[in-house]
Amino acid sequence: MTSREKILSAVRQNQPGEIPMPDIHYPDNVSSNIFEQFVKTVTGIGGEVIHCSGYPEIQQHLQKRFPEPARIINTINELPGFETIAEPSDPHTFSNVSVTVMLGNFGVAENGAIWLTEEHMLNSALPYISEHLALVLHRNSIVSHLHEAYDRIGHADYRLGTFIAGPSKTADIEQSLVLGAHGPKSLIVFLVN
Amino acid sequence: MQQHQTHAELAEQFNRDINRVNWHDQTLWMVREKRDKAAQQVPDWEQLRETASQIKNHTLAHLHAYLLEFEQQALANGIQVHWAADAEEHNRIVHRIIQEHGVDRIVKSKSMLTEECGLNEYLLQQGIEVVDTDLGERIVQLAGEPPSHIVLPCIHWKKEEIGELFHQHLGTPKGNADPDFLTRAARAHLREHFMMRRVAITGVNFAVAETGEFVVCTNEGNADLGAQLADVHIACMGIEKIIPKRNHLGVFLRLLARSATGQPITTYSSHFKKPGPGKALHIVLVDNGRSTRLGSDDFRNALKCIRCGACFNTCPVYRRSGGHSYHTAIAGPIGSILAPALDMEKHADLPFASTLCGSCTNVCPVKIDIHQQLYTWRQVLIKNGHASSTKKxxxxxxxxxxxxxxxxxxxxxxxxxxxxxxxxxxxxxxxxxxxxxxxxxxxxxxxxxxxxxxxxxx
Structure with a gap:
């Protein structure tokens, strides 16, 4: 008997009798202003929120914030300028990237997380290997809580999907919070109309 | 007779430095208070705990079907699925995959299962170098110690000691104990390993039967950097990590980080569903005593654990005795009810390392009756002759x-x-x-x- 068969047969024999699946209860009193809640939460977890009218403003902001010779990778078609990459690239070539700009699918007000899927990453190492990360989010794409978030994700197919909430962080040394453990040292969220 | 020192003996050693004990106690209590604050901000927190508990009860009652569903979906996604009956088989499978790719150095992010199985020691014996990439885990690894807490692996280390450790191993200036500086030094040191390694091991927080995907949660991003830069990603999980549906993640991710550190969510909650182009994705499903525990009405509940560590932070005994006094990979109250099932002789002292105050049960996000199980374990242990003659x-x-x-x-x-x-x-x-x-x-x-x-x- 293989280990697979052995495990499965022991599990079948030992699992207790029928227990029904519960319904998921949605919070009764969600914030009336999820937009404000989102901004407050992102800031609270070490992110920075910048309100923008559109892509040209984002371009200007990034140019000013990360002057030459910073390596800025742009994965958004609508955003003018910066370096674009071919999809199948070796992720090791991104070790010197200063900042990557990506489109976030939607944000979650209760925890400041932004959902990203690999189709917006172009290369799935980029959100983690870049020194800084900039995510562009439309103002109307914010949901209240995680239950709503998973309703929105639904049965979507992806290779990699991730919630990113703030910059990479650690408090492993005496509980002192340090931003930029292994991944981006800062997270900028551009909220556009 | 026990071959190793008991919890009481090890705790006594830890208690020789009273200032250190007080510092350890207060640091963990601070984390517990953060958890309370985060929980209080969620109006339906108790309902959420109840739902999570019921989902887990339901899953354990139908685990056979959900394991099969998960396997089928994962295979359809292009993930290679392996089954390991025990720790030894798990270690052999992981070693074989590493060998197939012809490498002798790998990176690993936090996985309590691999700690439970003793994977690092096993691979080291086979000539494979494992670099733990979680900062806290790397610190204890450099010091030649196991983690003392499942979420905060080096909570027992002072920054001055870490400064000295880094001075010896990473060449940082002597006497520098600034957490920012030391974290930057570790970042540079570990980035080199991330760039060079072709095989990365991660743990699994949740595996979804419906979709065949699995979720890994970290704050540092070390699991992601490892997995995205390597050609081969091996994810190791206990069979109890299965949840039925993707939308159940909403329930568990709302609870996990709030219970663990008081954060609303970890920085990264990555959903791995398919291997990247030209890459390999493996999952090792490990039993190691779990299917036996499933048959026990008294102890089954412990399989609901999501490894948040809330019971550690609240436990008056853990806070004052330190993680190493439990002499097991998973310390604290939950470790004290898990370990005796794996080796009753070796861990007979652990269910007694408790005041039975019940605080662990009160903070558990999936409502495991931890203190009740500690009490029940005591009955089992006494019946099996694991009591000292003085106590008897x-x-x-x-x-x-x-x-x-x-x-x-x-x-x-x-x-x-x-x-x-x-x-x-x-x-x-x-x-x-x-x-x-x-x-x-x-x-x-x-x-x-x-x-x-x-x-x-x-």
Whole structure:
């Protein structure tokens, strides 16, 4: 008997009798202003929120914030300028990237997380290997809580999907919070109309 | 006889430095308070715990079907699925995959399962170098120690000691103990490993039967950097990590980080569903005693654990005895009910490392009856002969006295007289009860005598 068969047969024999699946209860009193809640939460977890009218403003902001010779990778078609990459690239070539700009699918007000899927990453190492990360989010794409978030994700197919909430962080040394453990040292969220 | 030191002996060593114990205690209590604040901000927190608990109960009752569904979906996604009956088989499978790719150095992010299986030691014996990439885990690895906490692996280390450790191993300037500086040094050191390694191991927080995907949560991003830069990603999980549906993640991710550190969510909650182009994705499903535990009405519940560590942070015994006193990969209250099932002889002391105060049960996000299981384990252990002769004699004597009311009254009177007349007979270094505490002065009369006297005056 293989280990697979052995495990499965022991599990079948030992699992207790029928227990029904519960319904998921949605919070009764969600914030009336999820937009404000989102901004407050992102800031609270070490992110920075910048309100923008559109892509040209984002371009200007990034140019000013990360002057030459910073390596800025742009994965958004609508955003003018910066370096674009071919999809199948070796992720090791991104070790010197200063900042990557990506489109976030939607944000979650209760925890400041932004959902990203690999189709917006172009290369799935980029959100983690870049020194800084900039995510562009439309103002109307914010949901209240995680239950709503998973309703929105639904049965979507992806290779990699991730919630990113703030910059990479650690408090492993005496509980002192340090931003930029292994991944981006800062997270900028551009909220556009 | 036990070959290693017991929890009580190791805790006594930890307690020699009282300032350190107080610091350890207060640091963990601070984390517990953060958890409370985060939980209070979620209006339906108790309902959420109840839902999570019920989802887990349901999943365990249908685990066979969900394991099959997960396997089928994962295979359809292009993930290679392996089954390991025990720790040894798990280690062999992981080693074989590494060998197939012809490498002798790998990176690994936090996985309590691989700690449980002793993977690092096994791979080291096979000539494979494992670099733990979680900062706390890397610190204890450099020091040659196991983690002392499942979420905060080096919570027992002071920054000055970490500064010295990094000075020795990473060449940082002597005397620099600034957490920012040390974290930057570790970042540079580990980035080199991330760039060079072709195989990355991660743990699994949740695996979804419906979609065949699995979720890994970190704050540092080390699991992601490892997995995205390597050609081969091996994810190791216990079979109890399965949840039925993707939308159940909403329930568990709302609870996990809030319970663990008081954050609303970890920085990264990555959903791995398919291997990247030209890459390999493996999952190792490990039993290692879980299917046996599933058959126990008393202890099944512990399989609901999502490894948040809330029970550690709240436990008055853990906070004052330190993680290493538990001499097992998973310490604290949850470790004390998990470990005896794996090796009753070796871990017979752990269910006694508790005051049974119940705080662990009260904070558990999936409502495991931890303190009840600690109590039940004690019954099992005594029945199986795992009690010291002193404890046995004491319990037998107490049983005899309590079963005869006249003997109880006489003994009480004698004991009160002795304690009042010769307090040194009880409060001395030979009585384990009076270590670090003193017995109070007993009253002149018992409650029974008082009651009899006062009632007669009515």
């Amino acid at each position: 004699a004491g319990i037998q004597l107490t049983g005899m006295v309590l079963s005869k009311p006249w003997l109880f009254r006489v003994s009480g009177k004698v004991a009160r007289w002795i304690m009042r007349t010769f307090p040194g007979l009880m409060n001395n270094r030979f009585n384990p009860w009076t270590k670090q505490r003193e017995l109070p002065m007993p009253p002149k009369q018992s409650f029974r005598d008082w009651y009899v006297n006062n009632r007669s005056h009515d």
